[in-house]
Amino acid sequence: MLTVSVGRGAIKEHHSLERGGFTEVKTTWTEQFERLMDAYAPAMRRFCCARRSDPSDRQDLFQEIAKALWTALPGFRRDASERTWLYRIAQNVAFSDAARLHRKRSREVTFDCVKAFGCPEDERRRVLFDAVRRLEPIERELAALYLEGLTAREIGDVLGITEANAAVRLTRLRQHLVKMLNPEEVQR
Numbered sequence: 001m002l003t004v005s006v007g008r009g010a011i012k013e014h015h016s017l018e019r020g021g022f023t024e025v026k027t028t029w030t031e032q033f034e035r036l037m038d039a040y041a042p043a044m045r046r047f048c049c050a051r052r053s054d055p056s057d058r059q060d061l062f063q064e065i066a067k068a069l070w071t072a073l074p075g076f077r078r079d080a081s082e083r084t085w086l087y088r089i090a091q092n093v094a095f096s097d098a099a100r101l102h103r104k105r106s107r108e109v110t111f112d113c114v115k116a117f118g119c120p121e122d123e124r125r126r127v128l129f130d131a132v133r134r135l136e137p138i139e140r141e142l143a144a145l146y147l148e149g150l151t152a153r154e155i156g157d158v159l160g161i162t163e164a165n166a167a168v169r170l171t172r173l174r175q176h177l178v179k180m181l182n183p184e185e186v187q188r
Contacts, residue, residue: 050143088157
């Protein structure tokens with residue numbers, strides 16, 4: 001049975017299949033996109049905060065990630081978890097966006113008069129995010145994914161490296177961050 005309804009300005013199709021007394025509903029891309037954004041938008045905003053210090057650049061990056069997610073959603077084959085797939089898209093967009101940001105900065109002056117959106121106000125977190133922004137790109141990716149709670153296996157899947165390699169890099173990254181954040185303790 002096929003039901004078509006209009007909601008939020010988009011046509012939604014619901015395909016219902018009767019199986020053993022249960023009705024299985026396949027959702028549309030719009031519904032899947034909305035569900036993913038509801039579930040992962042806060043994490044994606046933190047992902048953007050770890051990569052951009054300027055609030056407008058963070059918002060631009062977030063929008064580009066959402067756009068890329070929308071575009072890639074029909075091709076999602078479920079080879080990886082949604083979370084890993086989403087972070088892989090976000091990582092690719094962040095790398096592409098870095099080039100766009102560099103070109104933009106060479107043409108205009110930025111004004112940092114807008115308060116940050118969705119970023120931690122806690123001083124310790126601010127210091128941590130500042131330290132993460134100063135890392136090399138691959139270390140920054142590792143740190144951001146680790147801070148979002150991804151496992152070494154998931155980080156390996158996102159970055160295209162083995163789980164063991166991801167675990168070793170995470171250990172080195174944690175040691176590097178300790179040195180960056182506590183230079184006086186390292187000298188002792």
